[in-house]
Amino acid sequence: MDEQKEIKVVIGADNYNNNPGWIHTQEEELNLLDKTTWENQFTKGSITAIxxxxxxxxxxxxxxxxxxxxCxxxxxSQGYIRCAVPDGYFLDEAYQNIVKIGGPGPKDHPAASHKIVYNYKTLSSIFETAGFEVNFLEYCDEKGRFHCSDWQEEDGVIFRSKKCDPRNQGDNLTFPSLIIDATKR
Incomplete structure (x- = not known):
């Protein structure tokens, strides 16, 4: 039986290469809001992971x-998006000032400032509306308590995570992310 090659895509890769073997893209190449950029590179139903x-x-x-x-x-079918965003429920004033709507954003791309600050409810709502089943990997709840599931880096490395970011090791949580896997049903 002929096995198809798995297609794994990183959206907005910048200059990071945390996921060797994945296709690393920039907004100009693969725009989340421009279906033509998707049609030019992929066939519907062909991607294993984003x-x-x-x-x-x-x-x-x-x-x-x-x-x-x-996406x-x-x-x-059973493909997934591993999505990480700043966590609106992380109780740290300095962190929230950095990630706030209209906040600093990248210095070399000021138009790319944040338009929303998610919490686990709002982020899961977006993906559930699109038809996905959502699994939480790392997140803070309404009281700021941090929750973490065991997740595998080979399924997609999220640098800004409890698991991978050196700023977040031990009991020190400095720059967490809200991380989900959204699986196509």
Whole structure:
């Protein structure tokens, strides 16, 4: 039986290469809101995994929902998006000042400031609306308590995580992310 090659895509990879063997893309190549950029590179139902680390917060809630729906079309059955965003329930004033709406954003791309600050409820809502089943990997609840599931780096490395970021080792949580796996049903 001929096995198809797995297609794994990193959205908004910047200059990071935390996921060797994955296709690393920039917004100009693969735009979450432009179906033509998807049609030019992939066939619907062909992608095994999509990773988006600190990308979705640069979209409005409506744009985030539309992006999730577009990704859904290109994922295989049981394919997934591993999505990480700043966590709106992390109780640290300095962190919240950095991640706030309209906050600093990248110095070399000021138009890319944050348009939304998610919590686990709002982020899961976007992906559930698009048809995904959501599994929480790392997140803070309404009281700021941090929750973490065991997740595998080979399924997509999220650098800004409890698991991988040296700033977050031991009992020190400095820059966490809200991380989910959203699986196509």
């Amino acid at each position: 990773l988006a680390e600190h990308v979705w917060e640069h979209l409005t809630y409506q744009e985030g929902t539309e992006a999730a729906k577009l 859904y079309q290109y994922l295989k």
